[in-house]
Amino acid sequence: MKVHEQLEIQSFDQSQITTKLKFYQEEHRRLTVLFNITRNISTELKIDKLLLILMDEVKKALKADRCTVFLLNRDKLELWSKVAHGEREIRFPSHLGIAGYVATTGDVLNIPDAYADPRFNREIDKKTGYHTKNMLTFPMRNKLGDIIGVFQVLNKYEGSFTHDDEQLLDAISVISATQIENAQLYEEQKTTFDSFIETLASTIDARDPLTAGHSHRIALYADAIAEVMNMSPRKRDVLRYAALLHDYGKIAIREAVLTKNGRLTVEEYAHIQEHPAYTKSILERINFHGDYRSIPVIAGAHHEKIDGTGYPEGMKGEEIPLESRILAVADVFDALTSVRHYRDRMDFERVLSILDRDAGTHFDTDCVNAFKKLKLDVLIKILEYDVHQLLDPKELKQVANYNVRQLLQARASEEKNGEEKIIADIFEKYYNKKYSH
Amino acid sequence: MKVHEQLEIQSFDQSQITTKLKFYQEEHRRLTVLFNITRNISTELKIDKLLLILMDEVKKALKADRCTVFLLNRDKLELWSKVAHGEREIRFPSHLGIAGYVATTGDVLNIPDAYADPRFNREIDKKTGYHTKNMLTFPMRNKLGDIIGVFQVLNKYEGSFTHDDEQLLDAISVISATQIENAQLYEEQKTTFDSFIETLASTIDARDPLTAGHSHRIALYADAIAEVMNMSPRKRDVLRYAALLHDYGKIAIREAVLTKNGRLTVEEYAHIQEHPAYTKSILERINFHGDYRSIPVIAGAHHEKIDGTGYPEGMKGEEIPLESRILAVADVFDALTSVRHYRDRMDFERVLSILDRDAGTHFDTDCVNAFKKLKLDVLIKILEYDVHQLLDPKELKQVANYNVRQLLQARASEEKNGEEKIIADIFEKYYNKKYSH
Numbered sequence: 001m002k003v004h005e006q007l008e009i010q011s012f013d014q015s016q017i018t019t020k021l022k023f024y025q026e027e028h029r030r031l032t033v034l035f036n037i038t039r040n041i042s043t044e045l046k047i048d049k050l051l052l053i054l055m056d057e058v059k060k061a062l063k064a065d066r067c068t069v070f071l072l073n074r075d076k077l078e079l080w081s082k083v084a085h086g087e088r089e090i091r092f093p094s095h096l097g098i099a100g101y102v103a104t105t106g107d108v109l110n111i112p113d114a115y116a117d118p119r120f121n122r123e124i125d126k127k128t129g130y131h132t133k134n135m136l137t138f139p140m141r142n143k144l145g146d147i148i149g150v151f152q153v154l155n156k157y158e159g160s161f162t163h164d165d166e167q168l169l170d171a172i173s174v175i176s177a178t179q180i181e182n183a184q185l186y187e188e189q190k191t192t193f194d195s196f197i198e199t200l201a202s203t204i205d206a207r208d209p210l211t212a213g214h215s216h217r218i219a220l221y222a223d224a225i226a227e228v229m230n231m232s233p234r235k236r237d238v239l240r241y242a243a244l245l246h247d248y249g250k251i252a253i254r255e256a257v258l259t260k261n262g263r264l265t266v267e268e269y270a271h272i273q274e275h276p277a278y279t280k281s282i283l284e285r286i287n288f289h290g291d292y293r294s295i296p297v298i299a300g301a302h303h304e305k306i307d308g309t310g311y312p313e314g315m316k317g318e319e320i321p322l323e324s325r326i327l328a329v330a331d332v333f334d335a336l337t338s339v340r341h342y343r344d345r346m347d348f349e350r351v352l353s354i355l356d357r358d359a360g361t362h363f364d365t366d367c368v369n370a371f372k373k374l375k376l377d378v379l380i381k382i383l384e385y386d387v388h389q390l391l392d393p394k395e396l397k398q399v400a401n402y403n404v405r406q407l408l409q410a411r412a413s414e415e416k417n418g419e420e421k422i423i424a425d426i427f428e429k430y431y432n433k434k435y436s437h
Numbered sequence: 438m439k440v441h442e443q444l445e446i447q448s449f450d451q452s453q454i455t456t457k458l459k460f461y462q463e464e465h466r467r468l469t470v471l472f473n474i475t476r477n478i479s480t481e482l483k484i485d486k487l488l489l490i491l492m493d494e495v496k497k498a499l500k501a502d503r504c505t506v507f508l509l510n511r512d513k514l515e516l517w518s519k520v521a522h523g524e525r526e527i528r529f530p531s532h533l534g535i536a537g538y539v540a541t542t543g544d545v546l547n548i549p550d551a552y553a554d555p556r557f558n559r560e561i562d563k564k565t566g567y568h569t570k571n572m573l574t575f576p577m578r579n580k581l582g583d584i585i586g587v588f589q590v591l592n593k594y595e596g597s598f599t600h601d602d603e604q605l606l607d608a609i610s611v612i613s614a615t616q617i618e619n620a621q622l623y624e625e626q627k628t629t630f631d632s633f634i635e636t637l638a639s640t641i642d643a644r645d646p647l648t649a650g651h652s653h654r655i656a657l658y659a660d661a662i663a664e665v666m667n668m669s670p671r672k673r674d675v676l677r678y679a680a681l682l683h684d685y686g687k688i689a690i691r692e693a694v695l696t697k698n699g700r701l702t703v704e705e706y707a708h709i710q711e712h713p714a715y716t717k718s719i720l721e722r723i724n725f726h727g728d729y730r731s732i733p734v735i736a737g738a739h740h741e742k743i744d745g746t747g748y749p750e751g752m753k754g755e756e757i758p759l760e761s762r763i764l765a766v767a768d769v770f771d772a773l774t775s776v777r778h779y780r781d782r783m784d785f786e787r788v789l790s791i792l793d794r795d796a797g798t799h800f801d802t803d804c805v806n807a808f809k810k811l812k813l814d815v816l817i818k819i820l821e822y823d824v825h826q827l828l829d830p831k832e833l834k835q836v837a838n839y840n841v842r843q844l845l846q847a848r849a850s851e852e853k854n855g856e857e858k859i860i861a862d863i864f865e866k867y868y869n870k871k872y873s874h
Binding site for chain 1: 451454455457458461462464465468469471472475476479480482580611612615616619622623625626627628629630631632633634636637639640641643644685688689691692693719720722723724725726727729
């Protein structure tokens with residue numbers, strides 16, 4: 001887009017002026033559309049949401065009924081998109097169909113009558129029940145000119161797509177590509193960081209065979225409890241990282257002590273008890289920002305107890321961050337229900353009676369109560385996290401409306417009704433099952 | 438900015454039309470400016486560069502001589518900025534001066550005659566030699582209305598700043614704030630990730646007291662060698678991560694073996710030699726993107742040798758990634774020059790003769806040659822990384838024009854000239870000095 005020179009108004013006659021006025025009005029509309037689109041997409045760094053906003057904006061700008069934005073994945077040679085309504089993703093090989101043709105050649109395809117064009121695939125309309133009249137398919141290029149995706153706009157409300165529409169889409173293309181690439185960089189960085197922390201957590205757990213998978217499970221339990229307690233998504237994200245990292249300090253504990261079979265000496269026990277303090281001091285060296293700054297404190301306080309008898313600080317009650325109080329419940333529950341090489345899982349009633357007994361002294365009673373509201377499908381999926389591919393989806397669905405408290409009632413009931421029997425049996429099957437693998 | 442309704446041109450007389458035309462021309466200029474600014478800032482996710490681009494764009498848009506953009510750091514209660522020419526940063530308490538007033542109150546300050554206004558601080562002009570005539574100081578607000586910074590525009594070329602300038606800056610403010618916040622999020626994420634990896638590297642090193650600081654130093658040596666070899670900044674970034682993570686696999690090596698004093702058995706030695714393979718397989722579980730995908734392979738090949746006698750793969754020559762060949766030199770040099778509890782550093786000539794002897798069998802000769810081109814100030818700073826605050830900047834400057842090869846010549850010379858004596862003495866002082874700390 002060029003800056004058009006200002007005109008000397010005086011030197012024009014009426015018809016020239018009205019022509020100019022029309023031109024500026026049209027340019028004004030076009031720039032306003034572009035500016036608004038820019039503003040609306042520029043705050044979004046989540047790819048999925050960004051695509052939905054973009055599709056909506058393009059649809060409005062071109063006065064059309066539908067718009068799909070496909071992104072090109074060069075590694076997988078795929079085009080993919082989000083479907084605006086419903087969470088479904090579309091993926092197909094990047095050379096297929098009209099979108100694939102445009103992604104491959106960079107040509108613009110403006111098809112005024114879809115059913116009269118041999119390139120149009122009627123099968124898609126047949127499947128979806130939609131009737132395509134006209135369509136504009138346009139490559140999305142970044143500043144370097146590389147094609148990073150494709151716009152497909154369907155059914156202009158009046159007439160078919162014009163050259164002006166193509167020009168507008170050309171300008172939208174560059175802005176969109178920039179924001180999409182920013183969002184991709186941001187998301188890539190985040191997924192790398194997340195997978196890094198998850199890998200770290202499992203290598204820490206792996207040092208002690210007794211705790212394999214522990215950090216992942218505690219992260220899942222803590223998040224599930226936090227959800228029951230209506231914690232905000234941001235805080236849950238922080239809690240998840242703190243959970244994954246809570247045992248990081250174990251790296252500073254001598255292996256011989258960590259993996260000792262048999263009773264620990266007083267000294268050895270004291271050495272192991274140093275791990276949350278190490279967790280805190282190591283994590284404090286990381287340059288966390290914003291809400292994430294509380295991660296070292298949260299992770300370092302997972303062995304504190306409500307009555308002040310925990311370690312390393314001996315914090316009491318609400319001095320202990322809520323997130324750490326959640327971790328405490330998750331940590332103990334996972335320790336008690338883990339399958340150890342020398343024994344099966346502890347009896348479920350006994351596990352729960354320990355949580356109940358220590359609520360108000362070790363544990364925050366609210367957190368224990370929240371734990372008892374966990375739905376059974378959620379609970380089973382975490383308990384059996386390392387073999388989650390062996391779970392039966394139908395059975396999970398059957399128990400999805402029942403929580404831990406209701407399970408305990410069902411198990412305790414002497415004369416179980418049908419429902420009670422079903423949920424008790426399904427839970428028992430997974431809780432005490434020996435998988436053959 | 439609102440979309441103004443399209444006008445029915447026919448119904449206006451000449452003067453109405455020319456008024457409308459002027460309006461649209463002005464709007465057109467304004468929107469074009471905004472759109473261009475948006476396009477120019479939107480591709481930049483590095484805060485420093487973004488600030489420089491933004492200051493330049495605002496200056497042009499408002500037809501003024503200077504523009505500074507200050508960002509508000511709410512944690513430190515500071516305003517800070519980059520100075521356009523030179524690398525210097527400005528930082529001051531966020532309540533001071535005119536910028537501080539605007540950041541605190543959110544008021545716009547349009548001062549047509551700076552020297553007639555008591556709020557203007559003449560001292561700054563005195564120091565800089567600049568003569569401020571008029572100034573517009575404007576809060577930068579994000580979409581939520583929070584002030585995140587301040588624009589300060591100086592010396593409009595013609596007249597003083599107008600209400601239109603203020604309105605234009607108001608629109609620029611929101612776009613800028615969005616991009617700045619995106620860039621901040623991106624940079625925060627990156628600094629968190631970087632410090633996480635650095636912390637991880639030092640916790641890995643700390644498991645074996647003999648290798649304290651090793652991962653940091655190997656990253657510095659490797660980067661210095663890569664710089665001599667003209668490797669691209671992107672590849673150097675990848676190499677730096679690979680260097681920091683090259684010994685990650687040691688987490689899977691039994692502590693008793695890792696820290697054993699005295700001779701290792703054949704089995705123990707074989708167990709230690711498993712660490713690069715562990716490094717690779719653990720890092721492969723991380724979801725790296727783009728160029729970073731080569732990190733596991735690079736890090737996992739740091740014990741390969743040019744002649745194929747290395748491990749774990751026995752790769753030969755250029756089968757070994759160049760980055761790994763650099764790591765091999767850096768790794769061995771650091772091992773030989775580390776101060777161990779049972780001995781001082783190995784004699785420097787002996788270290789270099791080992792590199793020379795093994796160039797072409799263990800090491801890539803080009804990498805060894807590049808190593809010998811390292812400047813001595815760089816070398817000393819890495820050798821003495823853990824006590825870098827004790828280094829004398831004057832001495833470092835004195836040796837900064839000499840490289841390792843020249844140092845060896847100087848040390849070997851029987852009748853040293855003045856320069857040779859100086860560099861040999863300074864190097865010797867640091868290489869074999871016992872610090873009192």
